[in-house]
Amino acid sequence: MKKIWLGLFCLTLFLLVGCAPNKMNMEDCKCEDQPEAKTKIEEKTQECNVVEVKEIDKDNENFIPYSQLRESGWYEVEFILNQDDLSAAWPAWINSCTTLIHQKPWKKACSAANSLGSASSEEIQNYLKTHFTLYKSWKDDGADTGLITGYYQPILKGSRTPSKKYSTPIYKTPVDLITVDLSELYPEMKFKRLRGKVEGNKLLPYFSREEISSNENLLKGNELFWVDNAVEAFFLEIQGSGIIELEDGSKIPIGYADQNGHPYRSMGRALINAGELTKDTASMQSIKAWANKNKKKLKAFLDKNPSFVFFRELESGLAGPIGAQGVPIIAERSIAIDRKYIPMGAPVLLATTFPNSTNTLNRLVIAQDTGGAIRGPIRADYYWGSGPEAGAKAGAMKQQGNIWVLLPKEFKLNKKKEQ
16 A cells, blocks of 8 residues: 655645535635535535545534543442453453553553562452543543444455456555544644545546445455455455354454545445335344345445455454554454544443343453444444354344543643533
């Protein structure tokens, strides 16, 4: 992958104000007559089919990261701290500290964790109360509950060479995919990246899923593996990591490498809107069952999601898939979050329920990953682990929950300005 820093002011301007034609020439970048566009960036990018700038806040220039966190008292989470086996989350926290310890606000807390070594639940509880301040995550409307879903690491049957059996490619990052990190010019756009391809002096949207699936020559030469099931390959992209099991029995872990820049769109939502599934029955399992019965319709619904994920081969023997923090994630102790609202690597106290159940799932987890569908201050994806059993739990999980975030006492949290 090539990575460039944006040198054309006009390109940045069109991103900020939402003027985004399919092919942008210098003379196309005229947004002075669209003052209302600043509050409609996401809408405009969809209308113009531009490479997505993900979910920019309607008042983005004033958006303050982590601004939905409000300080809370430890008494609010005693029910989690006293019931959970906190030591089960400790390895995940130590993993996070391998990167966080290099950041000044986290250094003291991580140094203390490393000194503590293996710890009991009582020792961990004392450690957390000593080194952290507790915050609860809230929505703008005053709600303190949000959607908690699940994800897992699927195992796919595959091959390094194509055949009639193994005909669906898993791609690595193409060399012509360009990533523009907007924060280099605009710190307030810290979480925004633009992806596309360069043709002449133009930066164009990268190929969509429909374009890629309709023309096997577009990404020819970028195949990592071929697998035997297009639907499983699709869900591999949603999960972000997986294992390819070859016919000789060897298992190769692969992980997220990059994405084509187009917005994620739910296939399940498309099926519901088309009357193929109902809202109450839609799940990963029901989508797979529908796909097996509707092979002629399948491609059209897969293509409803223009987002396309590229993968990389990982080292064997890792403790788990590599999350967005760059460390292995751990089953039932790692979650994916929206990094605009929760700092990457932070300990989180999660109060929710098991899939399709009212049985409580109250645990200390670590925010170590992100996801295209994980957006908002009270939104988490709970990592269930690897294989079919974990997949069944992940696919069925669509619960409500509360989130408390633990930040080191040295962490300076900017307060949201009153409107």
